[in-house]
Amino acid sequence: MKITDDSPPVLTTLDRPNSYIGRSVPRPNLQRLTQGRGQYVSDVTLPRMAHVAFVRSPHAHARITSIATAAAKKSPGVIAVITGAELAKVMTPWIGVLTHLKGLKSAPQYPIAVERACWQGEAVCAVVARSRAEAEDACELVEVAYEELPAVTDPETALDAKTPVIHAALGDNLCFERKLDVGSVDKAFASSDAVVETTFIFGRHTGVTTEARAVVADWNAGEQRMIVYHATQAPHMMQNLFAKHLDLAEHQVRVLTKDVGGSFGIKVHTYADEMATVALSKLLKRPVKFVADRIESFVTDIHARDHRIKAKIGVNKDGTITAFEIDDLTGIGPYSVYPRTSGIEANQVVNLTGGPYTCPNYRAQARVVFQNKNVMCQYRAVGHPIAVAVTEGLVELAAAKIGMDPLEIRRRNLIADDAYPTQSAAGLKFEKLSHHESLAHLDSMMNYAGVRAEQKKLREQGIYRGIGFASFIEVTNPSAAFYGVGGARITSQDGATVKLDAQGAIIVHSGVTEQGQGAEAVLAQCVATSFGVSLDKVRVVTGDTDNTPYGGGTWASRAAGIGGEAAWQAGKALRGNVLAVAASILQAKPETLDIRNGIVVDKVTGTERLPLDELARIAYFRPDTLPPGFQAELMATRHYVPRAWPFAFTNGIQASYLEIDVDTGFVKLLKHWCVEDCGTIINPQLVDEQIRGGVVQGIGAALFEQCLYDERGQMLNGNMADYLVPMAVEMPDIECGHVVSPTADSELGAKGAGEAGTAGAPACVMNAINDALRPLGAKALTDMPFTPDKILRALGKV
């Protein structure tokens, strides 16, 4: 491997002199992280800071009959022992519903359980002490008496009449239901040459961020202000929620987010223990810190997936897909998570299934039920891995049934590249996708014919290798259609403020956030290019609700496409302002000037006219020398929100090549390829690394990861020794390729790329496993994760 520090500039319509768009420049903020000098919330300490630890329910469902705290209160270092009932006087409960998910219902959730614990791990009492160790010591002394209640754990029976209802006031255990019936599904199945039917199961899994959730809340009673150092993806959303439930005005709350040790959708939700920490700070009038330990993370970080989908595809002998039908059932824990709700994943499954294909006949049912397990909510690629695995699993099973090559059946059914704008059977609107060009690119990039030939040759030697594919679409750049229309105060617009400092450097404040994706690099590239300075003259500030424009943060692959466009426009606006100053100093017309590499130049000849530091010196320190009545404006703000399309869909295709040891059931991943189309690529290296990281998270779902629960709702593997995640030695090299179809909604044309890898990887690993095992007569595996024992069972060996 030879590392080059840049790729050649790609000329686009965005090209300006010294353009950074399309260049793999390194992120500007990495040295502090490689030197261990970052500042994660878990690193934060403040004067008078106390630590909270929680007593958590050992039962999946239990009435709390009494809590004895006297002994704990006397334990060394203890500052306070607070129950749910006491904290409920400080903070109001919340209900995770959105009005556009019709019928979705949930029950009020408190920061600490009041009267009843609804999952194993729910906090029932808080202990605040001088140190975390002393708080944990005292937790041991809190005596909670429980009356165990029947636990609802199996989604299949959650709606049965004899199953207890978790929240009596709701009437049943149904959180949300959606049905869709498009075209003539029954007629299509009846007239198909073949119909394939199977059930897909997706293991409940979780994000396992390396840094656990962390918050330091600091209520200053003198200022009547709450400062929250929070490892979150959405500071302004959390500002609103902290204020709302503490009965404060939003301006009384400041959320500060510096370095975040991984997020992936885990850190974009309301967590009861984090809300409790903020409430405790208000109650105790001092800083309080909470950092989840790893066991707490496993039983309280949102889980995801856990869907059972009965699915059916119709196909004709010529490969035409005639119909898709799915029946999705998912259990989401005892509460719909606030404020994004736990109905979104099932809703996405309904929206996305069949999405890449022309097939007009589609029927779907999704039911989301309550259960006494940890809550489920949106985790990276929300719904996509499920919809893609169902769709692509069905497509490859159909191809096998009619004896057609898996790429050929896709060529015959993927929406044509010249068919746009168009929409899917489920009603998703596509501006411009490139399924066929992506497939052709993948075909040649991986040397498909060569890999097939190798597979065939090795099979004769008793070596079983498989090749699997997954075409996919990805929702990115969400407009208000995602949450805003449902009444949640989660903004879809974002803003950037750029200012010229007194030495001619540019400071950018943005409402998106950085959790490692490289958002700050992308913002810097956008501003450096549209304004006209070198990257080393741009400093980016994010993660501070006092100082950044109101914005949504980073989730749903929105930072580059939305935050980047706002930054691009802000840079342009400031360039206009600066050129007005330059024009007045130089007595020239602004339109004859430009800014290149930090110098005002003559636009046509490129002749240097005025360095920016000199312009800044005059504007800031000798404004008296400027013409009367002229005021320099050296700060500009622009906002952006997608308007023409509810979402900027991206597309792509992945392939997996793997080998199965048919004696042990172990899967060896040999190579993975991904071709995707995220529109304009601002930084190719960052896009590729989003893809690679996403692919590996998807591989984790396919092969290793599952939160195992017993029938009483006890999580059995809540630690990193028993819950397996992908490690370096099991992972393959991942080759990335690109097709570029910019969105016309923005000037940059960038769409998101953060979830494509996770969306497609489980499906193509599944398809590759089934491709490897097919000649051995194994029943197709559709129950993730595909552990060695499941593979051996499919082979009839155990």
Next chain:
Amino acid sequence: MSDLALDISLTVNGEAVHERVEPRKTLVDFLREDLSLTGSHVGCEHGVCGACTVRVNGEIVRGCLMLAVQCDGVKVETIEGLSDSGEVADLQTAFEQRNALQCGYCTPGMIAAAQDLLLQPQLRGGVPSRDKIREHLSGNYCRCTGYHAIVDAVESVAQARAGGKQ
């Protein structure tokens, strides 16, 4: 502080340290809480994820599996020390150039483990295979990168240190 607290004397990043610690305190908590060396991170707390990897008497160890009281008389090197001495500067530059870190939480431990591989005598100054790099780093969990870029970065440093002989 309990009555059972013990005095320890050790060298951390070249500086002499004398502290009184509780027997239950792990090395990584000691480094972070008592010495404010927050570059060593706590991930899994039971020796699986490698985020707390530091060097003790020249060997990499899990800071969460060693107690501070076991460190009396030892020499500890953390990412702060490895950075200031310049020992891992080439690895750090390669990680930055190759974007071999995203959130950066695993990176100090990852760099310590990579440096450990590149110092192994059996390499004899040669370049480890990608499989060997993956194997050596397989005790360090990274959720962000998918590892490919990390392997690239370590491989490039190995090649450079071997004088470009490949």
